[in-house]
Amino acid sequence: MNQRHAFRLELRDIWQIILVAIPKELLRVASDALKTGRIVERGGRDTEDDALERLKAELIELRGPVPTAWSKILDRKQGTKEPFEVYADRLWTLFTEYSGLEDANRDNNILLELLKNNAGPHVEQALTFGGGPAENTYRGIVEWATKVA
Incomplete structure (x- = not known):
């Protein structure tokens, strides 16, 4: 849905793309609002973001729970030339997707430890010498590691 701005897609376009991408077995159990496009219709004080949130919630419910896959999170290390902000954002995305935590937030202690432990050599070296x-x-x-680099 992030590509909506880049490709200047209308809500109905996004809905049609999603319908094509949903496997037939899942489409059979989808709500009528999703099947007919009513889910993206705006009414009253609805904004486009409200309609997109409804669509997103419907798709998450349709997909069902995501199994926990810690190995996908733990395998993520900062690349040699990768800026720390990019690494942190990718790790956050993996964490929300594969941790299985419904209330995952950016200040979760597990995520914070992963950020520090899987960072590149410059951050690792700064932590070793006591500069946290x-x-x-x-x-x-993120702010500290960006300055260290």
């Missing part, structure tokens, strides 16, 4: 982030938050770690 001022605050143990996602934002604090």
Whole structure:
């Protein structure tokens, strides 16, 4: 759905693309609102974002729970030339997708430890010599690691 701005897609276009991508066995159990396109119709004070959130929620419910796959998260290391912000964002995406935590947030202690432990050599070296982030938050770690690089 992030490509909607890049390709200047209308809500109905997004809905049609999604319908084509949904496997037939899942489409059979989808709601009538999704099948007919009513899910993206705006009414009253609805914004496009409201309609997209309804669509997203419907798709998540249709997909069902995602199995926990910690190996996919733990395997993510910062690349040699990868900026820390990019690494942190990718790790956050993997964490939300594969941790199985419904209330995952950026300041989760597990994620914060993964950020520090799987970072590149420059961050690892700074941590070894005792120079850690001022605050143990996602934002604090990202800001600190960006300055260290």
